[in-house]
Amino acid sequence: MKRILILGAGLSATSLIDYLISKSEIFDWKIVIGDMDIALAEKKTNNHPNAKAVRFDTNEIEKIESLVSGMDVVVSMLPARFHDLIAAECLKQGINMATASYVSPYLLQIDEELKAKSLTFLNELGLDPGIDHMSAMQVIDRIRAKGGRLTAFYSFTGGLIAPESDDNPWNYKFTWNPRNVVLAGQGVSQYIINGRYKYIPYHKLFERVMPRTVLNFGEFEVYPNRDSLKYRKIYDIENIQTMMRGTMRRPGYCEAWNVFVQLGCTDDTYTIENSEKMTYRDFINSFLRYDLVKPVEEKLCENLNLDPDGETMSKLKWLGIFEDKPILLNNASPAQILQKLLESKLSLNKHDKDMIVMQHEFEYLLDNKLHKIVSAMGYIGKDTVNTAMSITVGTPLAIAVKLLLTDKISSKGVIIPTKPELYEPILAEMEDYGIRFIEKESVVD
């Protein structure tokens, strides 16, 4: 019998928990689910005899010692900031660990110790990071194996609303943490095109979009992610001349979102005095020049060169940014005010479904010819609990935990799924769950 501790029973843990419980009899697993909301954890056990709920509050992190004790693996679905503390305890007690989050600097520090203790800490096993690594590396390794030289790699992911639930002019709803959406792209975006480094400051990011079509999911636009350069090392393609990762939105989203960026509405570094006395119209006006006569709408169109009757202005009007409706937030940052407005308009309805799209594009030279591979995946969620986001984050992590507990993973230390022993079985099994990449290969004339 093996024992699994899952920390965090929130939305994103649903698929993971369901998968592990469904395999618990075959493999003889006992599963403990810890959450500060014990009722939630109990619900997630589905009354299965192999699963039990315990109360675990991250404010009492010292209780982790006894919780972890005797486990074979600890899976953390908590916010990423707690992972290092849990990792330290797992290291101490000699227990394996798994998360969907990025490898932290602390994990890199303990890598040698983990190897010395023959422990495996699995990371970046969700959607992005996760499925992106696995699906990209499978193609990259295949190109390498047949002697091709990779010259360009683009990789795009989007968490969006499914076409059947797409009923607003932004063609967007929040299917994940709204705060992250509001702050997305802040800092500088770095990539490389034909050997030239490219740096895009945040205030230019949403103007640098590229159109893309994905399978039968229709049209999208892509803006570059923050750091595409670091993936050259992760994928062992350090001499590649073109490398860019990006985020997908429906066409027109970026032009409208850029209005908030240009105005300064996404700034989270200061608070607005008397925000509790302001309306959304006052809020927008506070970023525009004082004018005794001109209405806010006119000043905005002039300042950002917008067509008063265009698509972007209809998106903005639909959101209610010009309405004299009170904000009712004390001492709020612009980003917090914007988030409140967006949440009132762009949240999922009870019957909405979300959608994940991912597309990789590879160019490589083989036999003096330039080849192109497009590999794309689209996945639509089942409902507001079994969302595409939670299924695509939880399923690869759950499969990886199974592989670990059934001794299919030989790698020790801090692992991300860029090696065949992980990506091959995980990608193969994910197809059973409908998470599947479709490939098109062509030779460029």
Add this chain to the structure above:
Amino acid sequence: MKRILILGAGLSATSLIDYLISKSEIFDWKIVIGDMDIALAEKKTNNHPNAKAVRFDTNEIEKIESLVSGMDVVVSMLPARFHDLIAAECLKQGINMATASYVSPYLLQIDEELKAKSLTFLNELGLDPGIDHMSAMQVIDRIRAKGGRLTAFYSFTGGLIAPESDDNPWNYKFTWNPRNVVLAGQGVSQYIINGRYKYIPYHKLFERVMPRTVLNFGEFEVYPNRDSLKYRKIYDIENIQTMMRGTMRRPGYCEAWNVFVQLGCTDDTYTIENSEKMTYRDFINSFLRYDLVKPVEEKLCENLNLDPDGETMSKLKWLGIFEDKPILLNNASPAQILQKLLESKLSLNKHDKDMIVMQHEFEYLLDNKLHKIVSAMGYIGKDTVNTAMSITVGTPLAIAVKLLLTDKISSKGVIIPTKPELYEPILAEMEDYGIRFIEKESVVD
């Protein structure tokens, strides 16, 4: 006999040291000048029998204890980050202190202790902060005294090149820390106009300029400083409906500087890979879209909507941003690369003179009429040692130290010069040094 310790003998300390030495016989002062460059400190004593030089290295900050011992006042001209350490020692030994820098959070903490020990710590006694506070408060207090109600206050300062040394298309040279000029304005700028809060993000700042004429110094343009709102409290005008502080440049500077802001060249938060192998042309190109055919100049003009034959493009070409000249900086941030280029073109020549301009504009209601006062000061430096910057920073601080040592300052604790007992005598004596405000008052029809 009173003893003065001056820490730091750099460029900005020249006027201060000269002033205090010149008064040392009348008032029977002994002056100790500490600098890590003992030769520099010795030179600044001018062989005066009342002055002596000591070696003081900020890397051996523990030596401060014995240096400070027995002093009546310690004047710190060191970089502001050292002031708290020195202040703590002065508090311990019961010695007064003076600087031209902003009041730090630490000073606010020890204010009560200082008062209990009857100590006076003078701060913000340079140009800006310093002369700006004093000259503004003198007018504000006068308006209040005659029963006027202040409705608007604008205050603008510029450190620029004197007209006789103005020989480049930017009408600008570095007369102070170049790094601060490159990073100027980052963050959000906050002010209030007719009761409406206004917030300008950095990427819009240099587009929001206002034209101004100052005395017979000609035409300028002004961009808003970061936080104008906090000055409402400092000047005890918390209900004012219009308040903005700003920085003055010659017309056309901001439009050209904005090109660097828009591109992202002033970013100091990341480093550019392989910067040592790049030319300035590569550097500019790295912020523009990849294009197989179009030259950098054309891409820049298209991206930022610049006239290829306009003033801004000639400013940029004059700087050499399109030249294939190697940068020769390892792992540099964009801001560091830009600074290196600017320093090669915009540094002071041997015979150059600098210039300070400051202008306050007040509007107030009295007897149901709207009055306007414009109060302006312009000051041209003597040479590259006795710069306008060093004279306008050092003179008010030196006069304040004299007032303190001659028991003319009754205030205890942490002081800035917003009270008449400071601003009246300092502004009066500064006139002897040619630092003088000219006022124009009018009634608005």
